[in-house]
Amino acid sequence: MGHSSTAESEDGVLSVDSPLSNDGDNFGGSSNGGVVLKKGPWTAAEDAILVEYVKKHGEGNWNAVQKHTGLARCGKSCRLRWANHLRPNLKKGAFTSEEERIIIELHAKMGNKWARMAAHLPGRTDNEIKNYWNTRIKRRQRAGLSLYPPDLCLQSLPENQQQLSSPRIYDGDKACDILQSNGYWAPNIMFDSLNSLRYAPAVPGIPGSVSMGNGFASPHSYGFVPQTIGVSGQAREPDEPMSDYESGGINEAPMFSRTRTDSCVNKSFQSFGLCYPYDTDHTKKLLSSDFNPDTDFMSDVTYSASEHFSNAQKSELPSLQYQETGLGVWDPPPESFDSLVQSPLSGPLPSHCPSPGSSGLLEDLIYEAMALGKSENQSSARATSSNVSHGEVADGSALRTCSTEFKGCIDSNSPSGNSMGSLFSRYTPTTGRSLEDDVTMHHVKSEVFDPSWILDDESKVDYSRPDAMLGSCWVEQSGPASKQRGSTTDSIAALLGDTSASASTRGFTSCSWNNMPPVCQISDIP
DNA sequence: AAGCTCAGCAACCGCGGACTA
DNA sequence: TTAGTCCGCGGTTGCTGAGCT
Numbered sequence A: 001m002g003h004s005s006t007a008e009s010e011d012g013v014l015s016v017d018s019p020l021s022n023d024g025d026n027f028g029g030s031s032n033g034g035v036v037l038k039k040g041p042w043t044a045a046e047d048a049i050l051v052e053y054v055k056k057h058g059e060g061n062w063n064a065v066q067k068h069t070g071l072a073r074c075g076k077s078c079r080l081r082w083a084n085h086l087r088p089n090l091k092k093g094a095f096t097s098e099e100e101r102i103i104i105e106l107h108a109k110m111g112n113k114w115a116r117m118a119a120h121l122p123g124r125t126d127n128e129i130k131n132y133w134n135t136r137i138k139r140r141q142r143a144g145l146s147l148y149p150p151d152l153c154l155q156s157l158p159e160n161q162q163q164l165s166s167p168r169i170y171d172g173d174k175a176c177d178i179l180q181s182n183g184y185w186a187p188n189i190m191f192d193s194l195n196s197l198r199y200a201p202a203v204p205g206i207p208g209s210v211s212m213g214n215g216f217a218s219p220h221s222y223g224f225v226p227q228t229i230g231v232s233g234q235a236r237e238p239d240e241p242m243s244d245y246e247s248g249g250i251n252e253a254p255m256f257s258r259t260r261t262d263s264c265v266n267k268s269f270q271s272f273g274l275c276y277p278y279d280t281d282h283t284k285k286l287l288s289s290d291f292n293p294d295t296d297f298m299s300d301v302t303y304s305a306s307e308h309f310s311n312a313q314k315s316e317l318p319s320l321q322y323q324e325t326g327l328g329v330w331d332p333p334p335e336s337f338d339s340l341v342q343s344p345l346s347g348p349l350p351s352h353c354p355s356p357g358s359s360g361l362l363e364d365l366i367y368e369a370m371a372l373g374k375s376e377n378q379s380s381a382r383a384t385s386s387n388v389s390h391g392e393v394a395d396g397s398a399l400r401t402c403s404t405e406f407k408g409c410i411d412s413n414s415p416s417g418n419s420m421g422s423l424f425s426r427y428t429p430t431t432g433r434s435l436e437d438d439v440t441m442h443h444v445k446s447e448v449f450d451p452s453w454i455l456d457d458e459s460k461v462d463y464s465r466p467d468a469m470l471g472s473c474w475v476e477q478s479g480p481a482s483k484q485r486g487s488t489t490d491s492i493a494a495l496l497g498d499t500s501a502s503a504s505t506r507g508f509t510s511c512s513w514n515n516m517p518p519v520c521q522i523s524d525i526p
Numbered sequence B: 001a002a003g004c005t006c007a008g009c010a011a012c013c014g015c016g017g018a019c020t021a
Numbered sequence C: 001t002t003a004g005t006c007c008g009c010g011g012t013t014g015c016t017g018a019g020c021t
Helices: A044-057 A063-069 A075-086 A097-110 A114-119 A126-143 A150-154 A156-163 A175-182 A189-197 A209-217 A254-269 A280-287 A293-299 A308-314 A361-376 A378-385 A390-395 A397-401 A405-409 A420-427 A435-441 A451-455 A466-473 A480-484 A486-496
Strands: none
Touching: A044 A063, A044 A075, A063 A075, A075 A126, A097 A114, A097 A126, A114 A126
16 A cells, blocks of 8 residues: 555544654664655555565565555554564453463463563463553552452472572572563572571461561562552452462361461551552562662561562552662661551560561561460460471361460461462462452452551450451451441442442452462463 | 542663674 | 674553543
């Protein structure tokens, strides 16, 4: 169609003499060999020209398109148009639940590697995925929800620890490569000294408390929005498909511990905002040689409620709840969480356990909870303080003896003891039923954000009570409690908008305490 | 009905890696 | 080895339509 470079201003497209000019890039210019290149939306005629060209010459050599066809489009634009709209086998329409699930997993695994993610989603383009994700981010930010299902964050911890054994994490590879090496993000040096703590509780009766603390309180937690903490597997991602994994399944074990673990710190972190499990830039920093996991993570982490959104909005995976000074020091903001949570405990601590107060935001909470819980049930501490292995925990006998809800917060079955892979494996449909099916299969109660919680005096919390410990996210199959929060959850549902179901009916499902989490690797992901 | 807001999407832009001469 | 070119990727922008006031 012999496109004149001067006859393309119809259809609302940019005029050929648009001020948008060549930026010097061979692709991006508005002129090419004297031909003024067009910008803006493509017309059907242009599409036809491009399709015809590709049929004849195949993909690639995009700069030649203009030369061969006269199409007043730069090669870059042609490639984009072809890749995103014209190439065959493109899948149009909304993402399916399965696709959404995959995207979430892949993003947790890869970060913003849209093209690579697209490779896992036949018929989908990187642009589509990127747009989807960005939309999702916005939506979840507005809702004050985590970018990832809480499980993704929490359960990554063991994976992180596993990575520590890999030299690659220090070898200067790109963070994403490192992360991909085992299927998950994880700036995990912080866990270096914690490897042995995974099942050797820093606090008697609190297996994994330290790592859990890191998971939450360190920049590596990249957490979650607190309101979703503790709802792992229960709290429905408002804009995500319900899955076996997320629904947790009534009898699905791994969720429970996370639920309580999260719950322990949930409310204390509710104002912290979004955090993300993976941040390339920060990961690199964290991987730097001068990074001190002991100090940087545990002391300099800040939990700025005033910053999290800006961070999240700006960066790919904002994730970090700390701010970086010009000197590369992570400075706590004035509203550091330390101001909210006073170190509740005194007395000697395990040498390998960061002391409350100094590190320890999460630890503080744990300690406090521990102290309170301990007073109620000493056996809990004894039972869980045993140096149990992953498999041993499966026995659950000890855990079962621990009736205090506190135990759940620090249960070795907690997310910190759950692998990312297990999470993903649970995400991965194994039953064949749709994600939506799961919504109906489980009576669930959504986690909701209760702003008042964070304002509560810590002393008001009765840690001996599960509902106190868990706050709004305490699992409730049915009953008055679930109704209590109905209005809030409904409002959340309304906020989320994209769900057909009320938040009240989504997100939460009770989980067995003592079931053992399956452990598998993220490599399960296609 | 008009105006406003916002989510979703398409496209642009700049950067950087790969390749080649 | 270096410079030039091609191409892909990721971030960002701007348009459009739907929903709300």
